[in-house]
Every structure is written in C-alpha cells, then in structure tokens.
Amino acid sequence: MSDPERSEQHRKWHQQLRITLWTLIIPPTAWAAHFLFSYLWAAISCAKTGRFATFPVLFVGGTVMALLVILFSGWLAWHKERTPGDPPPHEDSTEVDRLRFLGKATLLLAGLSFVGVVFTALPVIFIGDCQ
Amino acid sequence: MILLAGCNAHQSTLAPFGEEARSTYWLTVTLGIGALLIAVLVGTLAWRAAHSPGNALDHRQGMRLILWLGAVFPTVVLTALLLFALPEMRPLPSQPGDLTIRVDGEQFWWRVQYESGRGEPLIGANEVRIPVGRPVVFQLAAKDVIHSFWIPGLAGKMDMIPGRTNRLIVKAEKTGRFRGVCAEFCGLSHALMAFDVVAMEPSAFDAWLVAARTPAAVARGRTRGAALFADYGCNACHAVRGTEHDARIGPDLSRYGARTSLGAGTLPPTTGNTATFIRDADAVKPGARMPSYPMMPEDEAHAIAAWLKELK
Incomplete structure (x- = not known):
C-alpha cells in the first residue's frame, strides 16, 4: 500500500465527504421540505383532532431534524471553505477555488435556511390555532 | 389636509377601543419608532462612508460590517419582532357560554x-x-x-x-x-x-337585549304607514317583530327607528331620506337588491318612512 493511499485511509471521516453542487442545495431543500411539512402537519393534525396540539411533538421533532441537517451541511461547508488558498473571489478553475467557492456558498445558504426554518416554525408554535 | 381627513375617533385603527386593536396599535408604534431608528442608523453610516477617505476599511473589515449589520442585526431584530407580534395573533380566549x-x-x-x-x-x-x-x-x-x-x-x-x-x-x-x-x-x-358598532356597559347591554326582544308597541298599530307597508309588498322581504311580517330576505326592520344610519351607513336615517330610499334604493345604493318604487306617491313613501321611524 502506497503512502498516499494510507494517508487517505487515515483522514477523518468528514474530510472524506465531498461537497458538490448537489450538497449546495441541501440546506434550501431542507428549508423547503420543512415549509411543506409545516403546512401538511398543521392541516392533518387539525383535521384529525379538531384542535391544535398542546405540545406538537411531531412538529418539533421535524423542525429539529431539519435544523440538524442544515447545521451539519453548514459545518461541513465551513470545513471545506477553510481549505488554504487565495482570498476571494474564488473564480479560477482550480480544485481549491471550486472547493472554497462551494464551501462559502453552502455556508451562506445554510445560515439563511436555518433562519428560514426558525421563522417558519415560530408562527406554528406561537399561534397554536387551527382556524 | 388630506391626511387630517383620516383623523377620527370612530373608525380608526389609531383610536382603539378593543383589546386586539390596542395591541396592534402598540405594535404599529413600536415598528414606526424602530423603522425611524434604523433609517437614522443607515443614513449616518451612508454619510460617514461618503465622507471617509478611500480604503478606510480593508476587505476583512468590510466583510465583517456586512456580516454584523447586514445579516446578524436584521435577523435578531426580525426574530424579536416575530416573538413580540406572534402571541398577539392568537385568538382571544373564550368560554362556551360567551x-x-x-x-x-x-x-x-x-x-x-x-x-x-x-x-x-x-x-x-x-x-x-x-x-x-x-x-x-x-x-x-x-x-x-x-x-x-x-x-x-x-x-x-x-x-x-x-x-x-x-x-x-x-x-x-x-x-x-x-x-x-x-x-x-x-x-x-x-x-x-x-x-354602526355600539359598545355598552354590560348591565346596559343586558337590559337592551331584553328590551330589543319586545316588539315596538307601534308595530301593531293600524296606521296608514303600516297598511301601506303591507300593500306595497315590503313585507315580502322585510320582517317587523310584533306583526305578521316575518320575511327574511332583506334587513329586519323591527328597530329601524333606533338606527343611526340608513342603508348600512350610507345616509342619516331621517324620514325624508328613508322615503327617498324606499322610492329609489338603486339611486342611493347602486346595485342594491331592493327594487325601486317610482310609481309610489311621495306622501305614501313618507307615511311608510314615518311608521318605520317609530319602530324603536
């Protein structure tokens, strides 16, 4: 086994994860899914029970899950974005610039999506009315 | 002057007389003051930026300014406003007997x-x-x-x-x-x-509710207005408690004399206006479902109006 292969095996698990254009859309997708989930949850639980749940376990669980996905995606992006390289703009067609650009863009999207999920969840929890 | 026309105490969100409107009013005041402070802050920053020498901030400081004032500050302010406003959107509590x-x-x-x-x-x-x-x-x-x-x-x-x-x-x-x-x-x-909305003391309201159920004495009277009301078929659409007229198509006129407006807030409910409305409702309220009675002599419209005005 050559040295580079051995060092590849010893890299931390998260360093083996790649970020691509697909991982870039994970945070906004989680936000969109949570948005849809909020409406579906409110409609179905109100239709089934006729009143708003005293403590909406499923909704809080779904929200926490969406936030965790976004946090993980943001944390990973933050790691990749710290790859050593030139200051922005990251516009050269090199592997480092590609990583740093995708990392920064994913990190910013994760921040926006996190706030978006919180702002979607707060009305559901605070209004607590089925009408 | 145009803006002053909006000042009134009986139909304004700025003159609240209910719990929900009062909290909305204070939310508006808070938002107004907050918006003013932010406008002053942005103006000051813009003025300073325009009067600073070039390159007063390096790239890192600029990015930090954008992060704190462009992202963190608005997020914190909007979250605070959301937490302040959302509880106000809850329906007020009520009991089954209300x-x-x-x-x-x-x-x-x-x-x-x-x-x-x-x-x-x-x-x-x-x-x-x-x-x-x-x-x-x-x-x-x-x-x-x-x-x-x-x-x-x-x-x-x-x-x-x-x-x-x-x-x-x-x-x-x-x-x-x-x-x-x-x-x-x-x-x-x-x-x-x-x-019209009349907010009354609870005891006065209870008394009114009992009194309102009692038909006006004049309703049963055999006046000319009462007879004309039936002759012209007004009773095909309008009800008057205490009489045989109980149609539910148009507005109930049982306490018309106590109303403070005619035609749902359109005119003062004088006998003259009432007679005009009876003869040509469409001229007063375009599109109204009530038919016009151009053939009705004015004195007869006045007689019906006078009878209606006595129903209190």
Missing part, C-alpha cells in the same frame, strides 16, 4: 343575529351592539360573495366567505359608538356597506 353574534354579509348590508343559546336568536341589521369587558364571539359568514368584517377600532378584519363560518373573538374596552366596514370589494356599493 355571547355569540352571527353576522352574515350580503350585498350590501349586514344581517346580525344575537344567539341566546335557547330559543330564537334576536335578529337585527346594520348595527352591532357589544358589552364592554366581556369576550364576544362573532361567527362570520356570507350569503352571496366574499365580504370582510372589519371594525378598525376593535380588532383585525376577518373574511366572510360563502359556505364557511369564520370565528372572530373580540373584547371591547371602552364604551361608545363606533363604525365598521366591509373590507373586501363585493360589488357596486361596496363602499356603502358599513355598520
């Missing part, structure tokens, strides 16, 4: 029914009376098109949708005479679809 008033929006008037829990509800039109300090549950519906029930000084607006009953819970805090309007375009006379 006074329930059903209001139906119709082109272009309001059918008002005070549910009593037992027996027939008390039916009125174009005037809503509520007791101060007690929660009141409005059940809002519509017969023809979408209307919107809005008493600006009392609470937010609520749509009235055909086939659906919406609930609006209010609590008045001050006695007085106020005004509500239709807040959803509903036809030619949408702008002439208003109603």
Whole structure:
C-alpha cells in the first residue's frame, strides 16, 4: 500500500465527504421540505383532532431534524471553505477555488435556511390555532 | 389636509377601543419608532462612508460590517419582532357560554343575529351592539360573495366567505359608538356597506337585549304607514317583530327607528331620506337588491318612512 493511499485511509471521516453542487442545495431543500411539512402537519393534525396540539411533538421533532441537517451541511461547508488558498473571489478553475467557492456558498445558504426554518416554525408554535 | 381627513375617533385603527386593536396599535408604534431608528442608523453610516477617505476599511473589515449589520442585526431584530407580534395573533380566549353574534354579509348590508343559546336568536341589521369587558364571539359568514368584517377600532378584519363560518373573538374596552366596514370589494356599493358598532356597559347591554326582544308597541298599530307597508309588498322581504311580517330576505326592520344610519351607513336615517330610499334604493345604493318604487306617491313613501321611524 502506497503512502498516499494510507494517508487517505487515515483522514477523518468528514474530510472524506465531498461537497458538490448537489450538497449546495441541501440546506434550501431542507428549508423547503420543512415549509411543506409545516403546512401538511398543521392541516392533518387539525383535521384529525379538531384542535391544535398542546405540545406538537411531531412538529418539533421535524423542525429539529431539519435544523440538524442544515447545521451539519453548514459545518461541513465551513470545513471545506477553510481549505488554504487565495482570498476571494474564488473564480479560477482550480480544485481549491471550486472547493472554497462551494464551501462559502453552502455556508451562506445554510445560515439563511436555518433562519428560514426558525421563522417558519415560530408562527406554528406561537399561534397554536387551527382556524 | 388630506391626511387630517383620516383623523377620527370612530373608525380608526389609531383610536382603539378593543383589546386586539390596542395591541396592534402598540405594535404599529413600536415598528414606526424602530423603522425611524434604523433609517437614522443607515443614513449616518451612508454619510460617514461618503465622507471617509478611500480604503478606510480593508476587505476583512468590510466583510465583517456586512456580516454584523447586514445579516446578524436584521435577523435578531426580525426574530424579536416575530416573538413580540406572534402571541398577539392568537385568538382571544373564550368560554362556551360567551355571547355569540352571527353576522352574515350580503350585498350590501349586514344581517346580525344575537344567539341566546335557547330559543330564537334576536335578529337585527346594520348595527352591532357589544358589552364592554366581556369576550364576544362573532361567527362570520356570507350569503352571496366574499365580504370582510372589519371594525378598525376593535380588532383585525376577518373574511366572510360563502359556505364557511369564520370565528372572530373580540373584547371591547371602552364604551361608545363606533363604525365598521366591509373590507373586501363585493360589488357596486361596496363602499356603502358599513355598520354602526355600539359598545355598552354590560348591565346596559343586558337590559337592551331584553328590551330589543319586545316588539315596538307601534308595530301593531293600524296606521296608514303600516297598511301601506303591507300593500306595497315590503313585507315580502322585510320582517317587523310584533306583526305578521316575518320575511327574511332583506334587513329586519323591527328597530329601524333606533338606527343611526340608513342603508348600512350610507345616509342619516331621517324620514325624508328613508322615503327617498324606499322610492329609489338603486339611486342611493347602486346595485342594491331592493327594487325601486317610482310609481309610489311621495306622501305614501313618507307615511311608510314615518311608521318605520317609530319602530324603536
């Protein structure tokens, strides 16, 4: 086994994860899914029970899950974005610039999506009315 | 001067007389002051930026400024506002025994029914009376098109949708005479679809509710106006308690004499205006469902109007 292969095996698990254009859309997708989930949850639980749940376990669980996905995606992006390289703009067609650009863009999207999920969840929890 | 025309105490969100409208008012004041402070902050920053020498901030400092003032600060402010405003959007608490008033929006008037829990509800039109300090549950519906029930000084607006009953819970805090309007375009006379709101002391309200169920003595009288009312077929659409007239198509006229407006907030309810309305409702309220009676002599319209004015 050559040295580079051995060092590849010893890299931390998260360093083996790649970020691509697909991982870039994970945070906004989680936000969109949570948005849809909020409406579906409110409609179905109100239709089934006729009143708003005293403590909406499923909704809080779904929200926490969406936030965790976004946090993980943001944390990973933050790691990749710290790859050593030139200051922005990251516009050269090199592997480092590609990583740093995708990392920064994913990190910013994760921040926006996190706030978006919180702002979607707060009305559901605070209004607590089925009408 | 144009702005001053908006100042009034009986139909304004800035003159609240109910719990919900009061909290909305303070939210508006808070937002106004906050917006002013932010405008001053942005103006100051812009002025400083314009008067600073070039390259006063390096790239890192610039990015940090954008992060804190462009992302973190607005997020914190919006979260705080959301946490402040959301609890205000909850419906007020109510109990099963609370006074329930059903209001139906119709082109272009309001059918008002005070549910009593037992027996027939008390039916009125174009005037809503509520007791101060007690929660009141409005059940809002519509017969023809979408209307919107809005008493600006009392609470937010609520749509009235055909086939659906919406609930609006209010609590008045001050006695007085106020005004509500239709807040959803509903036809030619949408702008002439208003109603009077009377907030009363609870004891006065209870007494009024009992008195309102008692038919006016004059209703049974054999006056010329009463006879003409039946002769012209007014009773095909209008009800008057205490008589055999019990049609439910148009507004109930049982207490017409106590009303403070004619044609759902359109005109002062004088005998002359009432007679004009009877002969040509469409001229006063375009699109109104009430037919015109151009063949009716003026003195006969006056006789009917005079009889209606005595129904208190």
